[in-house]
Amino acid sequence: MSELPVELAITGPAAPPRSNGEMVFDAPWESRLFGVTMALVEDDRFAWSDFQQRLIAAVGHWEAEHPDGEGYRYYERWAEALESLLDDLGIVAVETTDARAHALAARPAGHDHGDRGDHGDHGQHGGHGSGPAAPDVA
């Protein structure tokens, strides 16, 4: 692993990936989803190769239905792959995620993601780390 300078260089070999082109994530949720997936892999909840097969299937399925490729979002396919794998492994059912997402959508406007006060640098990621608990209908 390369050393991380205290002050990140804008250019040159120590520059973060974002300065060598664009940011690697287009939205905060994409980075959260990526981090969650890699954490599960690190913890041996599933093998990367198993996830990758799901990702290939999800991408292929989307492209078959959208031959013009318009509106493609890589991390949406990533999310499908992860949800599908976790569902099959009996870790989180897709219906449970559906229900939780609906519950989160129903939150009153102006709710504060940061109200736990322990989110650290989540602010820059959109603060979606551990939002207020919603009813679990698993």
Next chain:
Amino acid sequence: MTAITRPPDHPDAALRAEALESLLLERGLIDPKVVDGLISRYENDVGPMNGARVVAKAWTDAEYRRRLLEDGTAAIGELGYSGPQGEYIEVLENTGGVHNVVVCTLCSCYPWPVLGLPPSWYKDPAYRSRIVREPRRVLAEMGLELDDDVDIRVWDSSSEVRYLVLPERPEGTADLSEEELAALVTRDAMVGVGRVTPP
């Protein structure tokens, strides 16, 4: 696969991602600090600067270059770069007559340890399908004009093999140090959609 035939009225992707993360958290399956650390690593520590160091070393150390072309994974590992999506990396050498360019037609396989996470265009369906069919034209559209006598080789990554392009060292850089050379090497050059230009 259940998730792929999800009903059309599903909430937006950000909400689903948040929902999934909160469920995993409650069930004790993920540690938010670990998730934060992984994100930070891939946003800040793992990126094209790693590959740039590999390329610069290959430009300045003939013996390293030989090892790199013979066994990319091992030679890259010598510099301390390894990890997910880096299990088998093959290095493709560009020359005056041969230009290599990398794609992943199936999803977006990419050599993370040396290039970080892939940029948007690499994941785009248009790049993934067109670079195979009409590489010269796509490269020209991306700003890389190649002479007609240059042989363009398109390499399709797979779950087993990832590729890193070893670009040509630009003219007029004989006096530069390895570190100065590394600063010239771009991500695009290491994917094969650009070339390294002198300072």
